[in-house]
Amino acid sequence: MIKIIGIGLWDERSMTIKAQEEAADCDIIYAEFYTSKMFGSTLKKLEKKIGKEIQELSREEVESGKEILKKAKKQKVGLLVGGDAMTATTHAQLILDAAKAGVESKIIHGVSIFSAAAGLSGLQSYKFGKTVSIPFEDLESPYNVIEENQSIGAHTLCLLDIRDGKFMTVNEAIRKLLKIEKAREENVFMKDSLAVGIARAGSPKPVVKAGTAEELLKKNFGEPLHVLIIPGKLHFAEEGALELLKK
Amino acid sequence: MIKIIGIGLWDERSMTIKAQEEAADCDIIYAEFYTSKMFGSTLKKLEKKIGKEIQELSREEVESGKEILKKAKKQKVGLLVGGDAMTATTHAQLILDAAKAGVESKIIHGVSIFSAAAGLSGLQSYKFGKTVSIPFEDLESPYNVIEENQSIGAHTLCLLDIRDGKFMTVNEAIRKLLKIEKAREENVFMKDSLAVGIARAGSPKPVVKAGTAEELLKKNFGEPLHVLIIPGKLHFAEEGALELLKK
Secondary structure, three states, X not given: OEEEEEOEOOOHHHOEHHHHHHHHOOOEEEEEOOXXXXXXXXXXXXXXXXXXXXXXXXXXXXXXXXXXXXXXXXXXXXXXEOEOOOOOHHHHHHHHHHHHOOOXXXXXXXXXXXXXXXXXXXXXXXXXXXXXXXXXXXXXXXXXXXXXXXXXXXXXXXXXXEEOOEEOOHHHHHHHHHHHHHHHOXXXXXXXXXXXXXXXXXXXXXXXXXXXHXXXXXXXXOOOOEEEEEOOOOOHHHHHHHXXXXX | OEEEEEXXXXXXXXXXXHHHHHHHOOOEEEEEOOOOOOOOOOHHHHHHHHOXXXXXXXXXXXXXXXXXXXXXXXXXXXXXXXXXXXXXXXXXXXXXXXXXXXXXXXXXXXXXXXXXXXXXXXXXXXXXXXXXXXXXXXXXXXXXXHHHHHHOOOEEEEEEOEEOOEEOOHXXXXXXXXXXXXXXXXXXXXXXXXXXXXXXXXXXXXXXXXXXXXXXXXXXXXXXXXXXXXXXXXXHHHHHHHHHOOO
C-alpha cells in the first residue's frame, strides 16, 4: 500500500486530521520537499506531530520510485508532500506505476496553493485558467500560457521555481516576464499590467499585494514561498478586492 | 474578528489541525452548508471535534452577513465552510464588507475540490482552465466556458448544483450538456466525448470513472457529491491515467 499524503502549505498544523492519522498508521514514512517546502516547520516538528520517524527522499529517489514501490509491496508506505497530494506529475506517475505493479494506493488530500492563492487574492477561483511554472531558465512557455488564458479572460496563477535551495521571488518572476514581453511585443504582460504577488500563503501572516508590474517591482515580499497572479478580465467584486490590496 | 474556516471535503477529519484550533479559539462558531456539504459528518460530530457549539446559518443569513459582522465587531466569530475558505463569492464579499466595517479577518485554508478532483482523475492540475457550475436551470453558460477552455486545450472542472436538498448527479450533468450540444451543434460535448465522473471526493472510497459521455450515462456513481471533468488536450501520461479509470 502506498499513500500519497498532502500536508498543506505552511507548518505541521496545515495537515488535515486525516493526514495525521493516515501517516501515523504507516509502517514507513517518506517525505519529499523539492516540489514544495514547508517553511513554517521542520522534519522534527512533523515527526513529533505524527509520532513517527520520517525519511526525507531526494528528487531522484522519488522520481525513480523503485525503493518506494518495493517497500509498498509488503508494507504501508506513506509519502508526505507539500500542498495537495497529486499536483506534481511525479506523484501521478508513482500512482500509475503502483497500479501496474499491483500495489494498492490511496490519496490523502491537502490544502493546495491552487485554491489558497485565489482565496487570498479575492479573485474568483472559477475564473482561473491554466497554471504556469516560471523556471529560472529563460523560457517563453509561461508567456504563451498567460496569453492563452487572456484570450478567454482567465486569470493565471504562476508558481515560481524552487531549485537547489533557491526560491524565485515575485520580483524576479515579474522581471522575467517583462524581458519576454520586450522581445515578443505581444502586449501580454507590460509595466502597467496589473498583478498580484503573494508570499507565505497558509502562514499566520501572508503578504498579498496588488499593483502594476512596475509598482510590485519596488515591493519587498520577504521570505519564500512566493507566487504571482496575472489577472484576466475582472468582475467588479474582484476589482473591489484588488483595491484593498493596493497599498 | 471574523475567520472564514475551510473544513475540507468529507468529514470532521478533513479539516486541518489549524482549522480545528482556530475554530476552538472562537467565541461564536457559525457554519453554512449551502455552498458545499460535508456528507461524511454531522453538526454533532463537528461540534465534538472542535469542542464547541456550532450554529448553522441559512443562505440568506450568510449573504446578508449583517448578524455575522455585528458580532464580529466585538467577538471572535468563525464561519465554517465546506472545501476551501474562499471559493464561494459570498465569502469574498463577507471579507470585503468586514474590511469596510473595520473588522479584522482571517482566512483558514481547507482542502478544496479544485485540486482534489484533478488529483483523483490523474489529470494535471496545471492544465485545468476555468471552472463551471452546472445549474438545475437550462442555461447555456457552462457550455460556453467548456468551449473557451477547449480553445486553449484546457480541462474543465464542472461543479454540480446543490439546491433545496437536491444534488445534481454526473448523469444529469451529462444529459444537460448533451441537450445543449443538440441545440447548438458546435461539437463541444458529444456522445463520444471523453469525460470523468467523480463521486465523494475526499471520502475513504471515492468513485472515479472515465469513459465517453454515453458510457458514463450508464454508470451509477452512488451518493452525492458528484463532479464532472471534461478533459481538453491530453498528455500521454494523462491518457495512461484515464485508461486505468475506464472500467
